[in-house]
Amino acid sequence: MTTRLRDFAAMSVVQFLGMSRDAVEHLSSDLEKDISVHSALRQVNQYQLIEDPLSQTFLAEHEFFFGDTADTLSTKYLYDGYFEIDTSPASDKIPVLGYTKMLDMIVQNSPTEASLHILLDQEVTGVDVQEDKRVVIKCRNGQTYQAGAVIVTLPLGVLKANDVKFTPGLSPKMKGAIKRVGIGTVNKLVVEFNQRVWPNKTQQITVAMRDSADQGKFSILTSFQAIVKKPVIVTYAVSQIGKQSETLSDAELKDIALSRPNTSFGTALDNVTVVNISGTKWKSDRFSRGSYSFPALVVTETSTRQCTPFPML
Ligand SMILES: Cc1cc2nc3c(=O)[nH]c(=O)nc-3n(C[C@H](O)[C@H](O)[C@H](O)COP(=O)(O)OP(=O)(O)OC[C@H]3O[C@@H](n4cnc5c(N)ncnc54)[C@H](O)[C@@H]3O)c2cc1C
Missing domain, CATH: 1.10.10 (Arc Repressor Mutant, subunit A)
Structure with missing residues (x-):
């Protein structure tokens, strides 16, 4: 019912x-x-x-x-x-020193240097399983690495784009899972204003867009004032608008950023200027090709249940 x-x-x-x-x-x-x-x-x-x-x-x-x-x-x-979304006020945590600090801690706490050897700037183009079961990893710069086994944690968007060639090819079950799970685009626009544009104790505002065509167009705004001690807001462009936002110039993004305080609070703010602006481009970044996965609308239960390539309890 x-x-x-x-x-x-x-x-x-x-x-x-x-x-x-x-x-x-x-x-x-x-x-x-x-x-x-x-x-x-x-x-x-x-x-x-x-x-x-x-x-x-x-x-x-x-x-x-x-x-x-x-x-x-x-x-x-x-x-x-x-997806399990914990909407309790204490659910979100922000690593104020950035995610790199987390990685630094993992590396420092690693018992020996050899146990966690991170190689940067190695773009993998192929993962070949040899007849003797050894795995050869091929990189764009011609470098190869050998291992007894590999764990592949490539983003779903990269897997969907077939940027990395697996030999032999992935199983039909894995290919089906990669095809069926959706990958969306959410881009962040970080804007630093010259002055406070935000009510003191408000952390997030969702602007109710009058026109559905504007949905996903920087309609959710989060204040980072309390964290970075500057008048900084982060706003988000989603889906098609997220993809389009990646083609906008800084001047166009600044115009959108300046329109947001007006749209959100209903009155124009005098002498507000944008000091710094920076946006992500997750869709066009060839190392991500999207932001995060989502449960896509599918036709049958069987196909959804096969979204994960592994047996699940
Ligand atoms: C806008 C946005 C907001 C988010 N908010 C949150 C949040 O609030 N909380 C939360 O928990 N999660 C959040 N996430 C999701 C979180 O960032 C991701 O789930 C997480 O980073 C995924 O980790 P991962 O290791 O699977 O993939 P990634 O972090 O994407 O790592 C994959 C790595 O593979 C590398 N790579 C790609 N192709 C190749 C190649 N050919 N060769 C070699 N390396 C390659 C990439 O450079 C990257 O370093 C958010 C994501 C976005 C985009």
Whole structure:
């Protein structure tokens, strides 16, 4: 039985988002045939207000979390333990010294130098398993390495693009899994303003876009003021808009960044300028070819269950 959203007019944004999540999750357990998250929201929202800014906010949050449009996200497997999102306030941690520090600690704590030997700037082009089971790793610079076994942790986007040749080829089961799991694009735009543009205690704002075509267009903004002690916000471009953002010039990105405080707070801020701006390009980076994976809308349960190439309990 489908749970529907009721008393829409009386809801706050937080209530609407929470109830929408519950309703879509409830619907997901009833579904025989998978549908997209976009369709699911339409089904549970008896008022058909899919173009409403609240609905757009719900969709924008899902697209940000999963990295692709709500039309391509699977409802059936979204809340099926595929991804577990801990939304409690203490769930997110930020390594303020950067991720490199983590790696440094792992290397320093390694018992011997030989046990963790990291080689940089070695672009792998081939992984060949020889007849005697030894593995030969081929690099673009002509260098080769031999090993008894390898663990491949290439990003899904790189595997999808067949940038690395496996000999013999990967099994049909692995190839099927690589094909079926979706890889989305979420790009960050880090903007340093010349002055504070942000309410003191607010950490994140989701702008309810009036036009659904603007969804995913830097509509989620996070303040890093408390962490970096500067007026810095990070905003995100998702899916198609994420891909398009990689082709924008710094001047175009600055225009978008300057429009955001106005859109978010409804009033123009005087004398605000952008001091520094920097954006990621995960889709066009040939060492990632996307941001993170998501449960793609698939037709049959069998094919989804084969998303992982390994036996799972
Ligand atoms: C915008 C964004 C926000 C995120 N937010 C979070 C978050 O808040 N919390 C969280 O836990 N996770 C987050 N993630 C996800 C997290 O970053 C990834 O899940 C994680 O980095 C994946 O680690 P990995 O080792 O599998 O792959 P990667 O970190 O991608 O490592 C793969 C490595 O393979 C290298 N490589 C690629 N091709 C080759 C080749 N041919 N030869 C040799 N090397 C190659 C790459 O250069 C890279 O160093 C986020 C990701 C993005 C993009």
